[in-house]
Amino acid sequence: MKSLFRPGLLLVLALPLVLAACGDKEPEQRAAFSQFLQTRILDKPGVRVPQLTADESKAFGDYSRHYAVISDFNAGMDASVKPLGELMQKGSMRSLGDVIARRDDIQAIQAGLNKMSTQLTSEQAKADAAHAQLKQPEDLKVVYDKAYDKTVSVPANTFREVLPQINGTFDSSLKIADYVNAHKGQIEISGAVVKVQDPAVQAELNALLQELNSQAKNVQQAQARLQSLMTGR
Template sequence: MHVSFRPYWLLAAVLPLVLAACGDSEPDQRAAFKQFLQTRILDKPGVHVPKPSEDESKAFGDYASHYAVITDFNGKMDESVKPLGNLVKTISVRSLNDVIDHRADLKAAQTGLNDMGEHLKQYQAHADAEHAKLKQPEDLKAVYDKAYDRTVSAPTAAFMEVLPQIDTAMNAISDVGDYVEAHKAQIQINGSQITVQDPKVLEELNARLQAVNAQGKAVQQAQTRMQSVMFGR
């Protein structure tokens, strides 16, 4: 007698696995990644680089490595620009005595500022190279490129605009300190009172102090533009 074995129970058990595999298809991964980029980055003002949950990363599939290009850059950028707040405080001099007392601090701050700029250039160059290697369908690429610009290109450009402004302001302050040191015989400082006997020295000192004020305003304007990029305001 011929016996036919039909493992219906086995097919029933395998079917959910097949359906689950279909749920992890490239179109689904792409859709999940696009939605994340749109709703968590582009739809919010300013620069936001949220950390995806474990489930979200899993839903992205191979596209999780595409997001890593953005997160890796931002991690390096955040670490690099941490000293910026202290550097800005360095140029917030309130008196001529401050300028004289902090001449060495200014020189050290300028070195740190230049290093910061060089690091940012290197980090962006690496991120841009990794970005260029990515293979993405056109619909995803359109969204990803906007997110990349918002989180990598735009903040880097903002920082690279303000850093030279700060450097120029530091140069102006250092110039005042150097001038006072070179003419200390003609310049008497008593608290907030400054007495200059030589009219030529007074004129030259005032010109340098005016340059410091002008550069301070330029730094404030650049900071405002940077905050607009970073915070969307």
């Protein structure tokens, strides 16, 4: 009689284990998330961070939280650097007279660039800390880390390298404004025409203007670098 009940007992005990195994969706979620990172981020040109659909969030399960580390950073980065275009337009100087007359504007632009850099550094530090806490299987970690580098580390580091280059142009502009104000008696500005009475002052002013032109070229290269990074072109 005992032998008749024993198989049934084993079946009852084994059933919950079978059900638990069938309910584990992690492998499918991991595969779906890994494929998303590869095809929607790594295989695409530039920095692209698509917003997850409801179906994608469901398919990725808890890995949606891992993706949020990337997407939250990019939302913060976008908000931080959004004023850059406006600041660059505001800082466009067409003549020496503009540089002199808009000294306060230049300082305000520099303050905006410094704030931008500080915010970006903070956003990156927050993302890096969250990234470090993620627990991922090795096969997913390889893909995720590449996606993280492309969408977080590289753009953040590039912006933080480029912003001081842009700021250097405004440093040069302020030097010129201060120099002209200190030598008002020898420098006469009428529109685009600049007359300098003292040859020594003229040489020093020319050197400052050459420095500004060199910095302006660096800014153009920096802008092109950012454009290429973000668009992949």
